[in-house]
Amino acid sequence: MDGGAQNRDQSKWTFLTSHARVLIIIAKDPGVRLRDVAEASGLTERAVQGIVSDLEDGGYLTRSREGRRNRYEIVPGAMFRHPAEADHEIAGLLALISTR
Numbered sequence: 001m002d003g004g005a006q007n008r009d010q011s012k013w014t015f016l017t018s019h020a021r022v023l024i025i026i027a028k029d030p031g032v033r034l035r036d037v038a039e040a041s042g043l044t045e046r047a048v049q050g051i052v053s054d055l056e057d058g059g060y061l062t063r064s065r066e067g068r069r070n071r072y073e074i075v076p077g078a079m080f081r082h083p084a085e086a087d088h089e090i091a092g093l094l095a096l097i098s099t100r
Helices: 003-010 018-028 034-041 045-057 090-098
Strands: 061-066 069-074
Touching: 018 034, 018 045, 018 069, 018 090, 034 045, 045 061, 069 090
Parallel strands: none
Antiparallel strands: 061 069
């Protein structure tokens, strides 16, 4: 495969979903603004708001107010949703990614 074809293939997909990427960004900075999460993840702010709602509804994070800002907390012990990984806590992924 030539270098150009390889670059095109790599740009079509990623290993992590947008939900995982947003969760990782929040885990690194629990006081992050959603505008900054959107910029870092390459998503729109509206998409990030929806993902954060999904993560809250799914029991992966909680949100609290600190003045005019939100602060997020990852729920300890939260498990992956897919049956293939359901016996693993998301904390392992977050620890792996945050060690860089």
